Amino acid sequence: MAAPPSSPPPQQPPPFYELVKGPCGLDKVVLRGARKRSVEVYLYGGQVTSWKNDHGEELLFVSSKAIFKPPKAIRGGVPICFPQFGTHGNLEQHGFARNRLWIIDDNPPPLPLNPAIKAFVDLILKPSDEDLKIWPHSFEFRLRVALGPTGDLSLTSRIRNTNTDGRPFSYTFAYHTYFSVSDISEVRVEGLETMDYLDNLKGKERFTEQGDAIVFESEVDKIYLSAPSKIAIIDHEKKRTFVLTKEGLPDAVVWNPWDKKAKAMQDFGDVEYKHMLCVEPAAVEKPITLKPGEEWKGRLALSAVPSSYCSGQLDPLKVIHG
Ligand SMILES: O=P(O)(O)OC[C@H]1O[C@@H](O)[C@H](O)[C@@H](O)[C@@H]1O
Numbered sequence: 508m509a510a511p512p513s514s515p516p517p518q519q520p521p522p523f524y525e526l527v528k529g530p531c532g533l534d535k536v537v538l539r540g541a542r543k544r545s546v547e548v549y550l551y552g553g554q555v556t557s558w559k560n561d562h563g564e565e566l567l568f569v570s571s572k573a574i575f576k577p578p579k580a581i582r583g584g585v586p587i588c589f590p591q592f593g594t595h596g597n598l599e600q601h602g603f604a605r606n607r608l609w610i611i612d613d614n615p616p617p618l619p620l621n622p623a624i625k626a627f628v629d630l631i632l633k634p635s636d637e638d639l640k641i642w643p644h645s646f647e648f649r650l651r652v653a654l655g656p657t658g659d660l661s662l663t664s665r666i667r668n669t670n671t672d673g674r675p676f677s678y679t680f681a682y683h684t685y686f687s688v689s690d691i692s693e694v695r696v697e698g699l700e701t702m703d704y705l706d707n708l709k710g711k712e713r714f715t716e717q718g719d720a721i722v723f724e725s726e727v728d729k730i731y732l733s734a735p736s737k738i739a740i741i742d743h744e745k746k747r748t749f750v751l752t753k754e755g756l757p758d759a760v761v762w763n764p765w766d767k768k769a770k771a772m773q774d775f776g777d778v779e780y781k782h783m784l785c786v787e788p789a790a791v792e793k794p795i796t797l798k799p800g801e802e803w804k805g806r807l808a809l810s811a812v813p814s815s816y817c818s819g820q821l822d823p824l825k826v827i828h829g
Pocket residue numbers: 593600601683707728729760762787
């Protein structure tokens with residue numbers, strides 16, 4: 508007689524995250540979702556370096572030549588530019604947060620979270636004595652990285668002025684997001700048409716964007732000002748659309764180094780520019796000022812959806828407004 512079927516083992520709730528070692532012994536947090544969805548975050552830089560969909564396909568670009576060794580920032584994923592974006596100030600390019608060691612914050616102040624989100628991690632960065640010499644302000648920078656129930660990736664930054672001498676501070680900021688694309692010449696960005704921008708390739712001069720949507724045929728390095736809260740990155744070849752939603756971050760930087768600059772970068776492959784595009788929610792034109800005790804919040808949410816169109820038949824309103 509056959510043995511009665513044994514009852515299934517009790518289901519264990521998945522842990523919020525795993526902590527593993529990446530290259531050069533750097534600590535990496537792994538968030539796992541349903542099917543093959545996952546997100547990876549390095550404590551070095553508080554930097555997301557991987558976001559995979561339910562088929563396990565990588566959605567972010569990280570260079571094959573990326574250097575996972577301080578003090579170089581990791582080339583790819585979502586570097587955090589703080590307290591300075593680019594060369595808009597006296598600090599090193601893009602500030603120092605991207606090449607500092609963050610720690611896991613196991614007891615962050617409450618932050619409302621969609622109860623369906625089971626995989627997230629909270630990180631914190633506080634200035635070291637060395638940091639205070641180059642930027643003399645005390646702050647607490649809390650970053651929550653969450654993998655949503657439908658595979659969305661969200662990053663929420665909370666920056667608090669903890670100066671005890673009564674002084675305010677100002678900073679610029681960006682989530683320097685590197686998207687993985689099939690072929691840059693097959694990509695359109697929608698949501699930025701008709702926007703004013705500062706062109707980093709023309710001495711930060713101000714222009715107004717023309718045309719229907721942004722396409723790529725050469726190097727681009729533009730800061731779109733007061734950009735809408737939703738921007739779509741449409742990859743025609745992959746038939747995939749990234750929808751980027753931003754809060755608290757008025758601007759959006761669009762960057763692709765193209766061939767000459769690619770060759771000049773030590774940590775970037777010569778032809779990798781064809782497979783990446785940076786669209787970076789940012790606060791650049793108007794720096795953010797915080798008085799002691801004040802806190803700022805800036806959020807980025809990313810989703811990747813199949814493009815429901817055939818080459819060029821996209822209805823931008825559908826993508827931008829859902
Ligand atoms: O090489 P970095 O410091 O990571 O910067 C890459 C690029 O980052 C972009 O955000 C800037 O607009 C570019 O000007 C810059 O070249």
